[in-house]
Amino acid sequence: GENVEQHPSTLSVQEGDSAVIKCTYSDSASNYFPWYKQELGKGPQLIIDIRSNVGEKKDQRIAVTLNKTAKHFSLHITETQPEDSAVYFCAASKLGSGGGADGLTFGKGTHLIIQP
């Protein structure tokens, strides 16, 4: 099955600086890569996703890059703000795999701390 590794487990950055979280996946058939933000006591919330037919996607201060050859993808947050403090999860799945859905395989999460 799929295996997703996520690094670092904790990341502390100064407010206004950029943050980068990296993930690798093992199954070359995976073709959908979402990122989730989880605040304390809440469920994960989808913040951005990318499909394997594109290499980069941006949404305001957030961007995701994908390198299919190396099987890794990254989340980039620019101009970080205190409200960016949370746990971030990457995930991978196979679209159009047929035979029913089988969910997302998640990384173990990165605790992002924004220092004022």
Place this chain on the structure above:
Amino acid sequence: DAGITQSPRHKVTETGTPVTLRCHQTENHRYMYWYRQDPGHGLRLIHYSYGVKDTDKGEVSDGYSVSRSKTEDFLLTLESATSSQTSVYFCAISTTENTEAFFGQGTRLTVV
């Protein structure tokens, strides 16, 4: 937030007792999932459903069963709760398989 309600939000139960967690959606999404979240493990898929009465096992399905008799409800049952099933359980829904899953607020289950 997507219309997903999990109940109960918190539960303490004794070892060996059966427990049922409920996930209710108002979005009419076809796909529903149950995940558990544990420190150091992230989120792991327990069971999923791709339609009424259509379910299948995920990565960590041992000791759990599910049922989906209506589009809007997906039940997770711990047949005989064990301390290793102490966890936070999340329900998720999606319109298409394996994409854009929206999560509920979670149920914190403690087995003593």
